[in-house]
Amino acid sequence: xxxxxxxxxxxxxxxxxxxxxxxxxxxxxxxxxxxxxxxxxxxxxxxxxxxxxxxxxxxxxxxxxxxxxxxxxxxxxxxxxxxxxxxxxxxxxxxxxxxxxxxxxxxxxxxxxxxxxxxxxxxxxxxxxxxxxxxxxxxxxxxxxxxxxxxxxxxxxxxxxxxxxxxxxxxxxxxxxxxxxxxxxxxxxxxxxxxxxxxxxxxxxxxxxxxxxxxxxxxxxxxxxxxxxxxxxxxxxxxx
Amino acid sequence: xxxxxxxxxxxxxxxxxxxxxxxxxxxxxxxxxxxxxxxxxxxxxxxxxxxxxxxxxxxxxxxxxxxxxxxxxxxxx
Numbered sequence: 672x673x674x675x676x677x678x679x680x681x682x683x684x685x686x687x688x689x690x691x692x693x694x695x696x697x698x699x700x701x702x703x704x705x706x707x708x709x710x711x712x713x714x715x716x717x718x719x720x721x722x723x724x725x726x727x728x729x730x731x732x733x734x735x736x737x738x739x740x741x742x743x744x745x746x747x748x749x750x751x752x753x754x755x756x757x758x759x760x761x762x763x764x765x766x767x768x769x770x771x772x773x774x775x776x777x778x779x780x781x782x783x784x785x786x787x788x789x790x791x792x793x794x795x796x797x798x799x800x801x802x803x804x805x806x807x808x809x810x811x812x813x814x815x816x817x818x819x820x821x822x823x824x825x826x827x828x829x830x831x832x833x834x835x836x837x838x839x840x841x842x843x844x845x846x847x848x849x850x851x852x853x854x855x856x857x858x859x860x861x862x863x864x865x866x867x868x869x870x871x872x873x874x875x876x877x878x879x880x881x882x883x884x885x886x887x888x889x890x891x892x893x894x895x896x897x898x899x900x901x902x903x904x905x906x907x908x909x910x911x
Numbered sequence: 912x913x914x915x916x917x918x919x920x921x922x923x924x925x926x927x928x929x930x931x932x933x934x935x936x937x938x939x940x941x942x943x944x945x946x947x948x949x950x951x952x953x954x955x956x957x958x959x960x961x962x963x964x965x966x967x968x969x970x971x972x973x974x975x976x977x978x979x980x981x982x983x984x985x986x987x988x
Contacts, residue, residue, distance in 0.1 A: 794985060805913055832971075832975065833970075836971075839981070840974065840977050840978070840981070890963065
């Protein structure tokens with residue numbers, strides 16, 4: 672299997688690629704299930720089951736986007752924000768199911784931050800036009816170029832490293848904890864080969880590092896995306 | 912070689928000290944949030960989401976320190 676994949680991609684396989692496929696397939700399957708349920712649902716009846724879940728998810732992310740971006744623009748960005756939130760949350764908690772979290776790979780978080788970065792630049796371009804897009808680096812005075820430049824690429828670095836650092840930190844701390852509990856358990860004579868201390872304490876740590884941190888980081892990532900993009904959009908209604 | 916390994920460990924410990932200042936900042940933010948809820952209880956949900964957002968952003972510095980210490984520990988061995 673590994674050799675086939677390595678031949679396919681002509682590169683040593685990173686284990687996160689498989690979990691990316693699993694997470695993506697899960698989301699695609701979920702979307703198709705909800706789509707079929709919505710198609711077959713009675714419009715006048717009260718939404719139940721999968722339809723209700725779909726309605727709630729769409730409503731929640733529409734409202735979050737609307738709060739941060741204003742009522743004029745949120746409809747263009749709400750689908751991306753919802754998809755981002757689903758992907759990030761399922762990726763972050765996938766460690767609970769024995770997968771290597773995709774977000775513990777810096778390539779994944781850098782890609783997501785790059786998308787946000789380009790959305791910000793696109794919003795700046797569409798608001799200020801071609802000339803102002805470049806002259807904003809020299810805004811008060813040409814000497815401010817370095818500061819403006821780093822201010823522009825700071826969201827890229829900070830957003831990607833924040834997500835990556837939180838998830839990787841949790842993973843490494845769990846790894847250290849398991850090796851430590853195995854070391855402690857090895858002093859017990861008969862059953863010492865089995866790490867019996869780990870399963871007793873680990874669930875609480877998993878609840879914090881995987882569920883809580885995963886949810887909070889997802890929320891922070893989508894909040895920052897909407898806030899950064901929303902700041903650059905024009906506040907008046909678009910004319911076109 | 913042993914001294915180098917020990918110095919790397921000390922460097923990792925110093926790098927993770929960024930967490931102290933982050934702790935002060937997050938505690939300040941939480942205290943202010945408590946004050947805000949006490950003054951304005953009906954805005955609690957909005958204050959909570961803002962507190963979580965601010966605390967997570969303040970945590971970034973500590974996360975950078977943690978990353979650097981992990982890099983030191985796992986790359987320079």
